[in-house]
Amino acid sequence: xxxxxxxxxxxxxxxxxxxxxxxxxxxxxxxxxxxxxxxxxxxxxxxxxxxxxxxxxxxxxxxxxxxxxxxxxxxxxxxxxxxxxxxxxxxxxxxxxxxxxxxxxxxxxxxxxxxxxxxxxxxxxxxxxxxxxxxxxxxxxxxxxxxxxxxxxxxxxxxxxxxxxxxxxxxxxxxxxxxxxxxxxxxxxxxxxxxxxxxxxxxxxxxxxxxxxxx
Numbered sequence: 001x002x003x004x005x006x007x008x009x010x011x012x013x014x015x016x017x018x019x020x021x022x023x024x025x026x027x028x029x030x031x032x033x034x035x036x037x038x039x040x041x042x043x044x045x046x047x048x049x050x051x052x053x054x055x056x057x058x059x060x061x062x063x064x065x066x067x068x069x070x071x072x073x074x075x076x077x078x079x080x081x082x083x084x085x086x087x088x089x090x091x092x093x094x095x096x097x098x099x100x101x102x103x104x105x106x107x108x109x110x111x112x113x114x115x116x117x118x119x120x121x122x123x124x125x126x127x128x129x130x131x132x133x134x135x136x137x138x139x140x141x142x143x144x145x146x147x148x149x150x151x152x153x154x155x156x157x158x159x160x161x162x163x164x165x166x167x168x169x170x171x172x173x174x175x176x177x178x179x180x181x182x183x184x185x186x187x188x189x190x191x192x193x194x195x196x197x198x199x200x201x202x203x204x205x206x207x208x209x210x211x212x213x214x215x
Contacts, residue, residue, distance in 0.1 A: 006020075007019075007020030007021035073197070073198065073200070074192060074194075074197060074200060075140075075141065076104050076107075076140070076142070076202075077104070077139075077140045077142070078102040078103065078104045078109055078138060078139055079102065079137065079138030079140070079168060079172060080099045080100070080101055080111070080138070081138070081168075082096055082099075082136045082166050082167070082168065082174060083166045083167035084096040084097075084135075089123070091121035091122065091134075092135065094120070094121050095121055095123065095133055095134060095135040096136050098114050098115040098120065098135070099111055099112070099113060099114075099135060099137065100112050107200060107202050107203065108202070108203045109202055109204050109205070110206075111135075111137060111182075111204065112207045113179075113206060113208055113209065114209060115208075116208050116209065117133060117180055117183050117206065117208060120133040120135070120179055120180075125176065129176075132178035132180060132181065133178065133180045134176055134177070134178060134179070135176070135177060135179055136166070136175065136176050137174070137175050138166075138169075138172040138173070138174060139172060139174075140169065140171045140172045140173075141192055141194070141197075142171065143171070143194050143197075144170075144171065145157075145160050145163075145173055147194050147195065149192065149193040149194065150190060150191075151190050151191055152193075155173055159173045160173075179206060182204050182205070182206045183206055183208075188204040188205070189201055189202065189203050189204070190204075
C-alpha cells in the first residue's frame with residue numbers, strides 16, 4: 001500500500017483527491033459548470049426571491065387548510081371600552097356601560113358586570129335579532145377583518161366601520177351578546193376561522209356582582 005507524504009494528493013485510479021493544504025486557483029481558472037473560483041456567487045434577483053417566498057406561503061396555507069399541517073392560532077384580545085352611543089340605542093348603551101371588565105383565557109371570554117343581568121334593559125336588536133339584554137364587547141383575532149370568518153360568515157368593511165365608530169382599533173369587531181342567554185348557558189359560543197388558522201370555538205361567560213344584602 002502506498003504512503004502519501006503530501007497534504008494534497010490524488011489516490012491511485014484518480015477517483016479521490018485529498019486536500020489537506022491550500023488549493024490555489026490561478027487567474028483564469030474555472031470549475032466545471034462555469035463557476036469562477038475565488039468569486040462570490042451571484043445572488044438571486046429580488047423578484048425571484050419574492051416569487052419563491054410567495055409560492056412557499058401559498059403551499060403552507062394549502063397544507064394548513066387541508067389539515068396536513070396544524071393551523072396557526074389566533075392572537076386574541078378583548079376590550080370592554082366600547083363607546084356604544086348610537087342614537088336611539090339608549091338601552092343597549094346602558095347595558096354596555098355596565099361591563100366593568102372583559103378577559104380571555106383558554107378560549108373562554110369572561111365578561112364581568114357591575115350590575116345584575118336581571119336589572120339590565122331590554123333592547124330590540126332589529127334585523128330579526130330579537131329583544132334581549134344586548135351589550136357589546138370588542139374582540140380581535142389579530143387579523144384584518146375581511147380575512148376573518150365569524151360563525152362561518154366573512155366579516156367585512158362594515159364591521160370595521162362599526163368598530164372604529166365605537167372607538168375600537170380597526171382590527172376589532174363588536175361582538176353583540178345577549179346577556180340573559182349567556183347566563184342561561186345559551187348563545188354563549190362562537191367560532192372564528194381564517195385561511196391558515198385553525199377553526200376555533202370560544203365560550204362566553206358572565207360574572208355578575210355579588211348580592212349586597214345585609215347580614
